[in-house]
Each structure stands twice: as structure tokens, then as C-alpha cells.
Amino acid sequence: MTSEMIGFRDVSLAYPGGVRALDGVSASIEKGAFVALVGGSGSGKTSLLKTINRLIEPTSGEVVFDGAPVAAQDAPVLRRRVGYVFQGLGLFPHMSVAENICVTPDLLDWSKVDMAARVSELLTLVDLPQEVASRAPSALSGGQRQRVALARALAARPPVMLMDEPFGALDPVTRDGLMRACRALHDALGLTTIMVTHDMQEALLSADRILVLAHGRLVADGTPAEFLRDDAAPEVAALIDVPRRQSARIQDLMRGQGPVAHG
């Protein structure tokens, strides 16, 4: 077995009033994996992601990061070792793009020279022109802001990237481009990546492994290939049905057949 980067051991999260956002989730994620966390709204996928860098503390169970329980690690120090792309991006509006990117290196007391070099390197990496460095985030387009958020998460060379619906608000073309850029960065930098998404197609196309959550429980765990097999579990089959039918129709269309109802 390859070495574990992140481990969930019977993780539960209950809110006062008895609502269980997470219910006994256990999983082990090895180094170098690209994992998609899939589920509908309220399934607990974002909560599970946030237990990794202690933005949320589970009410019971244990989360292990790089061999040590996160509860035993100083939260700010832990978070500086984890890249995080927020759903709402959370770029700092009062800082320039360069300052946004270097916020974690600055917390780690990098030198000014190292930080300037890193900004330049990251802008190239996420395919942004160098001149945006001095601009305010508000002066960028939506896609450019996503790239800045990605660059900020990568800045301190974290071994782990957590992404919460990172490209949700973008048009399909930009979204596809960024997704592929992300995957390429993951491979090139040898990261361990966990991405939360509600889009099964995105998960199938980019991840090595897919975890499906429903009502706070882990209901399926497998590779895209396993998910697409005909003998997949019924919960999985339901999730896979939509992308499978859509792709079959597109293939039919490409072969020159007219629109036909599929049953």
C-alpha cells in the first residue's frame, strides 16, 4: 500500500439540534492521488474537506494529515501547508494580485526577492500575463480571478491542494481549460489533490478516484472506470446515468444520426 497523505477515521460532525452533517466517514487518501468528492447540496462534501485543515472540527472521529492527527497540530501552521481554493474564492480585495498570491509565503517569512520570483513563476504556471501582478482582484475577469486563487493556493508549495467547487461560476470552455490546467499542475508538481464538486462528469474526467457522499455518509468509493462498469452499485449507477446518456447522445450526433429518444 502506498503511503497515506490524508486519512478520515470514523469522522462525524453533528450540529446542535441533532443534524448530522457527517456520519462516520472513513477513507484513506494516498500521496499523489487526485480525488473528487461528489455529492448533492447538503451531502457534507464541503464539511469533510474543511476538516482536513481544521476550518471545521469534527465532533467525533479523527482526521490524519501526513502521519499525524490534525487535532494535534497548530491550525494556522497546518493551514500554511495546505493549498485551499475556496468556493467563493475569497481573494483579499484590499491587496494586489501579487500580495494575494504571496499571502502564505509572507506568513512563512519568505524574503521579498523569493516572493517576487514566486509570483512571476506562478503567473506563468496558471497562464496569466505578468502585468496583472500589480492590479486589484476587482480589475480581473472571472476566469482570471480563478487562476489567481489557484496561484495563491500553490504559492507556498504545499504538498496538498484542497479545492471547493473551484470553477463553479465559469462558462464551460473556461472551466474545461482550467480543469485541465489543474490536472496538469497536479501531475507536474506531484500534489495530492482533493476536489469537491457536484458535477459527476467533471469528477469522471479529471479524478483518479471518486468518493460519493450522501446525507453525510460515504456511499461509494472507486475509480472512474469502476464507476462506469455496468455492475456498479445502484447509487452510483443513478449518478452515472446522466453523463453516460449525454455522452452517448453526443456520440450519436457526431456519427450523423438525428436526434433520437434514448430509453
Next chain:
Amino acid sequence: MDERLHAAWRVLPEYLSQHVLLCAAALALALALCLPLTLLALRRPRWAGPLVAVASLVQTIPGLALMALFYPILLAFSALTTAAFGRGVPALGFLPALLALTLYAMLPILRNAIAGLRGVDADVVEAARGVGMTERQILMRVQAPLSAPVVMAGVRTAAVWTIGAATLATPVGQTTLGNYIFSGLQTENWVAVIFGCVTSALVAIIADLSLGAVEQGVALRERKRIFAGVILIIAGVAAALLANFSGGARTYVIGAKNFSEQFILAEAITRRIEGQGATARIQQGLGSAIVYRALAGNDLDVYVDYAGTLWTNVLGRTDTPPHDEMIADLGRALMARDGVRVLGALGFENAYALAMKPERAAALGVKTIADLARVAPQLTLGADLEFLERPEWATLRNTYGLAFKATRSFNPTFVYRALASGEVDVISAFSSDGRIAAEKLVLLADPKGAIPAYDALVLLSPKRRDDPVLDRALKPLIGAITPDAMRAANYASDRDADKQTPAQAAETLLAPIR
């Protein structure tokens, strides 16, 4: 230049510097207090509501009342500290004004700081936590700069309020630009009133512009603007400090209540003290109850009060003994109880009296207060702000059975206007008031002797009661000011045309005294 404008210019450095220092201290203290309270509200959101509610409640108390409230509070506190540590705190002047203005300034600062910090986008705060900032770093690097424009707007509002409200500190004995307004109102010196309004408005505008520059600098992240604003503020406060401390040691503090005669006598006493080579300053516009306590507490060194006032208000006596006996008793009682020395009587009385227009009095057949009682139910009494609350009025009313159709209170100056315009039929007046002769009013006789003697007495504080300079300076005034001289001086400063400043009137009054 107009003499009144000249007089106003002369005291500007003192008034302005005191005003600026008071406001700066109050704002600095308010900021210092609001910082931990804001952090508390941020960490414990349940506290935010009650905190702002308390600050709002303070705001509903009128500014003048808030300052007045601090006087008895500090007096009681001073008694406590004296008992515990052998040292009191001053109950008058800077301290009550500072505390009241600080409380006043807190609401806008607190409200905006809490609203500003809470208004910072929750996603941005979570991102700050997510990139690895500690709670303190989140506050300093994200929440503070993002809420700064809103917080600064609150500080600006507080500054403008404070600078305006500071003019109300004059009656509690703190010199401010309000001295122009309060004394100008009393002596109908509109030049002084306008001068006070304009200068305090200018200070407010300059402070607002400076803080505005800081606010914009913070919002636009332009250091130049922030520096410009901060430097302007520091320069203003530094100039005030310099003006305040280069003024030299002011040795004697002279108290004055809030009417012309008191201003003139305070000016006269100042001149006599300066004649001895010492320096003095006037604390004017003090409320009549505050002024005696300030003297007894050594906050003032000398002032002039009236026998009847001391007898009834200070000693709480209700009997009316014969004149000489009362003056002698008074001297003994004040010394025994408070260590206050009665240096002597100036030579005139300023008794409460009831006055009417002669033709109205003649038409009604009123010559004495006993006659007045007969027709009182058809008449309206106009009184100064104090009179109706004073025990003399109660005595007078009970002795003669006076029951007016209505009573109305005015600022002392406006009482005469009200009589002239027919708004009221009878007024409370002071027997030394120059306007009685000038407007040919008749004073109603007091056949039953209900009103006690009101000789003007020079009082010295316990600390200064054996001071040789005061002795030399003020002894020659004893018995030297005749009722006619005082009336003439009062009239010169109260009349509408060719009005003299209290300083000029004091010169005239002192001319015959060596």
C-alpha cells in the same frame, strides 16, 4: 478694530488651545476605550447589541446635562479618594468635561467599528483563516484594513460632535470656545457669540477634513493622504499644547457666575491681582451652586457671592435675621464648616427684587409686594432661570401669598426684554442691575422684610485665605464699590448701544480705587 473683536482675539489662544486639547484628549480616550470593546463585540457577538444600546442611551442625555451629572459624581468620588488616599480629584473643569465628552464620542466610534468589522465579507475572513493567518493576523491584515473606511467615518462623526459639544463645558468650569458663547449671551455681546460659533465650527471643519484625508487614504490605500491627515492633526494638537504651556504659570483662578456683574467683578479682581505682579485667570459662566463648592474645594481661589445666596443656598438657613447679625454669622459659619474666608463686603447689595413698568404698576395701584399679591392672579411673572427654584421665592410667595396666573423662566438678559414687550407683567430683578434705572422700572417694596440681605462678599478659598497677594490686592475693594457705581458699570455692559466689554466696565469701576 472693534473693541469686542479685539477682546475676543486676545483670549483666542487660550480658549482655542484649551478647546483643542479637551477634544483631542476626549477622542483619544474614547478610541482607547472603544478598541477593546469592539474586539469584545467581535469575539462575543452577543455583547454587541447591549454595548451599542448603552452607548446610545448615553447619547440621549443632553450634552450639558451629562457634564453637569459628572460634577456630583466626581465630588462623591473625590470624597472617597480623600478618605482612602488623602487626595481628592478635581470635580470641576477638565475632568468632568473630559469624561462626558468621552462617553459622548463613544457611540459613533463603537457603532461604526462594530458594523465595519461585521461587514467584512465572511468568505474573505474564512479565506484568511484558510491561508494560515492567526486570529490576530486576520484582524490586523484583513478585517482592520477592510473595515477602516467605516471605522474612520465613525471617528469623523465623533470628532465633529465632540468639538461642537465641548463648547458646553464652560458652565462646568472648563475653558473652551464656549466661553465666548456663554459670556456673549449674558452680556448680549453678539460679536463674541458669533466669534465662538465660527471658531468652533472652523475647528470642526479642519478636524473633519484631516480625518477625511486619513479615511480616504485608508480606503484607497494611499499612504500620502494618511500621512497628510495625521500630520495635520498632530500639528494642531502640538500647537495647542505649546500655546497652553507657554502661557506661563497662572497663579490665581477667579470664579464668575453667569451674568454681567460677575464678569465685571472678576475682571476687576484680575486687574487688582495683576497690579500686584501676579497672574490670574477667570473661570466664568459657572452655575451658582457649582461655584461655591468649587471655591471650597480649592478649584477656585476667589469669587464674589451674595450674602442671601450663601445664607439660604449654601448654609440652608430659612430664617431672616437682621442685616449685620446675618453677615457676621455667615462669616463664622463658612469658616467653621468649609474653611472659606469672607474677606469683606464690596459695598453694594444685589438683592432679588420684583420690578414692574411704572405705568402698569400705577394703573394697578401696586407699590409693594403686598399690593401685588392682590392683583397677582391676573398677572404673569417672568423670572431668571434660577429664581423660581430658590428658597427666597418660596419665602416671598408664602409671606405675601403670591399666586400668579403664570410664571415663565428666561435667560437673565431676556427677562427685561419680556417685560418691555409685555410678555410678562412682573419680573424678578437684581437690585444692582443697571437696566432698572435705565428702563425706569419700579422696584416693589418688601414691607415684611421677606428678602434677606444680599451684600456682595469677596470669598477666598481655604488654600488662599491667608494669601498676602490676595490680601493686598483685594482689601482696597472692600466697601469701595457703591451701588450707583456697580449699577453704572452693569448698565454700561448690558445696554444695547455703545456697550462696554466687562473688562472696560471693570476699568471704569476701579478708576476711583487706589
